[in-house]
Amino acid sequence: MELPKKPLREFKAKVLRVITETPTTKTLVFDTEGVDFDFYPGQYVMLSVPYAGELLRRAYSIASPPSQKGRLELTVKRTPNGRASVVLTQQTQEGQEFLIKGPYGKFVWVPEMGHRIVLIGAGSGIVPLMCILRHIASEGLEQVRATLLYSNTHYEEIIYREELERLGRLPNVKVVHTLTRSQPAHWEGYVGRINAHMLLREVEDVPNHLYYLCGPPQFVEDMAVMLAELGVEKSNIKKEKYD
Numbered sequence: 001m002e003l004p005k006k007p008l009r010e011f012k013a014k015v016l017r018v019i020t021e022t023p024t025t026k027t028l029v030f031d032t033e034g035v036d037f038d039f040y041p042g043q044y045v046m047l048s049v050p051y052a053g054e055l056l057r058r059a060y061s062i063a064s065p066p067s068q069k070g071r072l073e074l075t076v077k078r079t080p081n082g083r084a085s086v087v088l089t090q091q092t093q094e095g096q097e098f099l100i101k102g103p104y105g106k107f108v109w110v111p112e113m114g115h116r117i118v119l120i121g122a123g124s125g126i127v128p129l130m131c132i133l134r135h136i137a138s139e140g141l142e143q144v145r146a147t148l149l150y151s152n153t154h155y156e157e158i159i160y161r162e163e164l165e166r167l168g169r170l171p172n173v174k175v176v177h178t179l180t181r182s183q184p185a186h187w188e189g190y191v192g193r194i195n196a197h198m199l200l201r202e203v204e205d206v207p208n209h210l211y212y213l214c215g216p217p218q219f220v221e222d223m224a225v226m227l228a229e230l231g232v233e234k235s236n237i238k239k240e241k242y243d
């Protein structure tokens with residue numbers, strides 16, 4: 001399905017708030033009041049980040065839903081030994097201005113594309129999937145059925161944990177977690193990497209859904225192979241790789 005392109009914009013925006021999501025992840029809330037900026041759920045922007053006298057351009061998915069006008073949210077996870085992500089998560093303060101350009105990307109979902117969706121993410125790969133879930137909730141899209149399978153290494157690293165808990169209580173949203181390296185004593189989610197067994201338990205009629213995969217390249221490829229083996233057609237699998 002070809003969607004009309006949203007106009008490309010380039011603008012400076014001030015950081016209004018810095019929210020600590022996990023020990024390694026921050027959400028930056030930008031003031032976009034007065035900027036005519038629109039996008040599809042799942043798209044990303046390019047952010048120019050000052051680093052040692054130069055400007056690094058990095059892609060960041062949009063976390064906030066399109067209906068939230070005037071405030072654009074990006075969620076950044078610190079990459080070990082990374083440059084831009086370290087500046088953004090450790091040195092960025094309220095009031096600072098950044099150059100933003102976008103929206104970009106074909107990893108998008110709108111209800112006309114399909115009402116039964118499965119979102120599969122790892123780590124910061126949750127960001128565009130969260131945008132989709134927030135869009136479903138804020139627009140009251142009750143006819144849509146969404147299942148999220150979200151993989152993290154540790155409980156403390158689950159981004160948007162409390163909000164996901166609330167979203168999972170909606171009648172049309174299911175949130176499923178798995179932890180790969182350590183689990184707290186009270187843990188009721190899955191243990192280990194997302195696999196065919198988990199998917200078959202959580203999703204009825206696997207081939208008849210639209211799939212959105214986001215995270216590290218190897219994770220996305222592994223998930224795509226798994227889905228193909230379960231009979232999902234390539235055209236029903238959308239991928240966003242964070243390399």
Ligand SMILES: Cc1cc2nc3c(=O)[nH]c(=O)nc-3n(C[C@H](O)[C@H](O)[C@H](O)COP(=O)(O)OP(=O)(O)OC[C@H]3O[C@@H](n4cnc5c(N)ncnc54)[C@H](O)[C@@H]3O)c2cc1C
Nearest residue numbers: 058059060061075076077079081082083084085124127242
């Ligand atoms: C479409 C898209 C959307 C994205 N959305 C998000 C998002 O919403 N949230 C998010 O957190 N990230 C997102 N990313 C990833 C993001 O764009 C950056 O890649 C990430 O923040 C790391 O940038 P960095 O400058 O910190 O790392 P870099 O400095 O570019 O380093 C990246 C990696 O390379 C290694 N490295 C650096 N220098 C060297 C060297 N000289 N030799 C060998 N290895 C080296 C580092 O150890 C690190 O592991 C997205 C990526 C894409 C493509």
